[in-house]
Amino acid sequence: MKLNKIYTLALAALSLAACSPEDFDGVSEAGLPVAENAKVTATVDEATNTVTFNLEGDGIYPMWYIPVDGKEVTKNPVYSTLNPLQKIWSNAGDYKICYRVGNHNGLSQGMGETTFHIANSLTNYDELLAMLCGKEWRIASTEAAHMGCGPSGTDGTEWWSAKPNDKAGFGVYDDRISFGTDYSYTYDPGDGGTVYVNKDCSVLGGPKSEDFMVTVDGKKKSSFKLSTEGEDIYMTMPAGTYFPYIPADGAFNGELKLRIESLVGSTMTLVWDNGEIAWHYILTNADEGFQGFNAASDCNLWKSCQYSNTFYYAPGWAQIADPTLTADGNKYVIELPTATTDQWQAQVHFHTDMATNADNSYDFSAKLLSSTDHNNVTVKLTKEGDDNTYYFMENIQLKAGQEYIFYKSNMAGIDMDKINLVFDFGGNAENTKITVRDIDLQEHGCDGIEAPAEDEDKTVYTYDSESNLWKTYVDDKGNEGFTTTFFYAPEWNQIADPDFSVNNGKYTVVLPEATSDQWQAQVHVVTGIPAEADTEYDFSCKFLAKKDINGVTVKLTDTASDDNFFFANRYDLKAGTEYQVKIPAVKMGKGKADALKLVFDFGGCPADEKIDIYNIILQKTAK
Incomplete structure (x- = not known):
């Protein structure tokens, strides 16, 4: 198996400029650099004929065009602006992809192109089946564009593209699908037991004013087949097949026909295109590790508790108006418009009627997501009215856009008639938004989920950090x-x-x-x-x-x-x-x-x- 890389220089004048507001100094045609400053790579994975296109350079983005049907390439829609872009070509041959480049000054007037070679046609699906089957797939919630939509004939990301964890709390990320070597297909609605449906669907109880969740009674069995049409490979399931997000009536009442856009390692990209709109999905089978205890189970004391909130929001220790807290089931969004500098300057208290006793041991978990980096978030589970009696008081680090799973397992029980859950975001940046979801307090082992031993390594590893x-x-x-x-x-x-x-x-x-x-x-x-x-x-x-x-x-x-x-x-x-x-x-x-x-x-x-x-x-x- 070989990876072939081809470099090409842009044929059009391109622009390199910073996108941050503080560096923006107006649109300038003179800011366009010379053509040779742009470089595009095309890398072919011969296992699945997936080609990865990447435009190198800061402050610029590509507009990829794929020549089709003998049309002049500019008559085709922009296929994608993702960088990198991955797409399968099923047949052997020599191909090209065209591109323009944009930045804050505008688009390059000319168009570049790069060629690539596919050595072998996918004459059978053995390699694809080996990569598909025997694994459990899920929506890749931490990836940008893990869901999206756009014009027909594109990769389905132009109109809307999901940010990491954009749909947390909507019953889509816990869904699982699997494929068998006998071409069987299984959909599992996950712990939440629901499928996510587009608001305009008339099936499954729609339409509604917003996208909605529908209860699914256990796992659903179906089948799938693979086929080739032109340069594309499709996965098709019969009518009535469940999928983590149902985009339209035709995707449920009719065959669910998904184009396999790419399949590399543990990641697969699928596109559903009905001729009017294209929907984009990124799935993964990578090990996701421990995901917290089952907050949807009846074991969870938080699920049935009553609570009230108090706040202490005091930048510079001068108290200001409370932050905004929006609750949606077991999901809470806290908005902190003003920066703080010290611990305890941005406290959020949940005063609950939950009770625990010394005869039992307990498990706790919660998921936290911040819109900005935050190096000192405090999480404390304490007895109401007694700050010195508590199960834990921990400091954690949050990286922007990366969900953090906080948990404690098999904690020795404490007699508490009422419990206060405290989050402190002191030290937050300006305009920070924190999402806390899936809070779970239960007797140890009640839901049958065994937590791994707590990782003593509290190090934050972030590839894109300046410290790397x-x-x-x-x-x-x-x-x-x-x-x-x-x-x-x-x-x-x-x-x-x-x-x-x-x-x-x-x-x-x-x-x-x-x-x-x-x-x-x-x-x-x-x-x-x-x-x-x-x-x-x-x-x-x-x-x-x-x-x-x-x-x-x-x-x-x-x-x-x-x-x-x-x-x-x-x-x-x-x-x-x-x-x-x-x-x-x-x-x-x-x-x-x-x-x-x-x-x-x-x-x-x-x-x-x-x-x-x-x-x-x-x-x-x-x-």
Whole structure:
């Protein structure tokens, strides 16, 4: 399996400019740069013929055009503005995609194009079935554009595109779908037991003034088939098939025909297009980890409790009007228009009639989502009227747009006749919006969900953070940010280097020959990142392997000495399952390093193995 990358220079004048209000200095035709400043890559994944298009550069965005039906390309609608864009071409051949580039000054007047080659037609669906079946798929709620809609003939993101967790609390993210090798299909409405339906649907109790949820009685069985039409591959289910979001009557009363836009690793993009509108879905089967206790179960004391709210909102310790709190079932949105600087300056209290006793133990969970970064949110579960008697008082960090699951398991019971749940957002940025949902307090084990042991690593790993040294020194520089060396030696007989490619911070290694021992399949990524002596650093990366592989070695070391390193750990990877490495607060073993190299060893790999490595993070440990 091979990844082919093609670079092309733009054929049109493009514009590079910052988009932030403080940097905006008006529209200027003179701000358009020369054409060679733009670069587009096209990367072909030959397993599924998924092509990834990426426009490199800051402050610019692409408008992708796909030539169809022999029309002049500008007569076709803009297919997508996503960057990167992924799309399947089912037939072998040479193709091109065209693009214009926009920024705050406007669009390039000319149009660029890049060509790409599909080596093999998808003559059967074996590879697709292997990637589809035996997994549990869900809407990829943390991805931008995980749901969207747009004009027919496009990827369905132009008119509306969901932000991460945009539809939390609407019964869509807990739905699960699965596919069998016998072409069976199963829809599971999840813990909430509902399907989400477009407001204009007349089926399932509509239409209504807003999109609505409908109760579904257990799992629903159906079937699916795969077919090819032109360059596209479709997945079709019979009438009456349930799906996490039903966009129109025709998608339920008639066949549910979904174009497989892309299928790479643990992510699949689907488009439903009825000739009038296109709906866009991103699904994932990556391990989602613990998602909190079942807030919808009758075990949850919060579900039936009565509560009232009080607030203390005091920027600079001068109290102002209460923040706005909007409740929608077990979902609460708190709006904080004014910044604060210190803990306890933005308190929200839920005074409840919940009671606990010392004879039982208890579990608690809640999900928090912030519109801005917040490094010191306090969560406290305390006895009403007695701030010194409490189950916990914890400080957590929230990253903008990333939902945080806070939980405690098997807490020793305390006699409390009334309970106060306190959130403090002191230190918030201006115009911060916090969403708290799925609050759950229950007797330990009541809902049958077992929480993992609490992660002692409270480190926040954010790839796009300015503190990520790997992104700054390596990924942001493309191929100029590193060099590579290899040692690939089945039975200790060195052969040709493995295929190695890089696309926008994702590193792909293809190993055609099996190996049996550690250090027989080494990949060295040599960088210019320096490391200070006696200084703690955090490291993280993610893996996605095509096949099971045990004992993968990850070592971050001084390029000048293999004996001076941060760590050398080994991990087991499961096929098709994302695995995240987290290594907090480590120091160099023997002092500073002028430059670091990251070593991966896949010794013991099976034949025809492929591993993706991405979201690499190296940062100084926060104090």
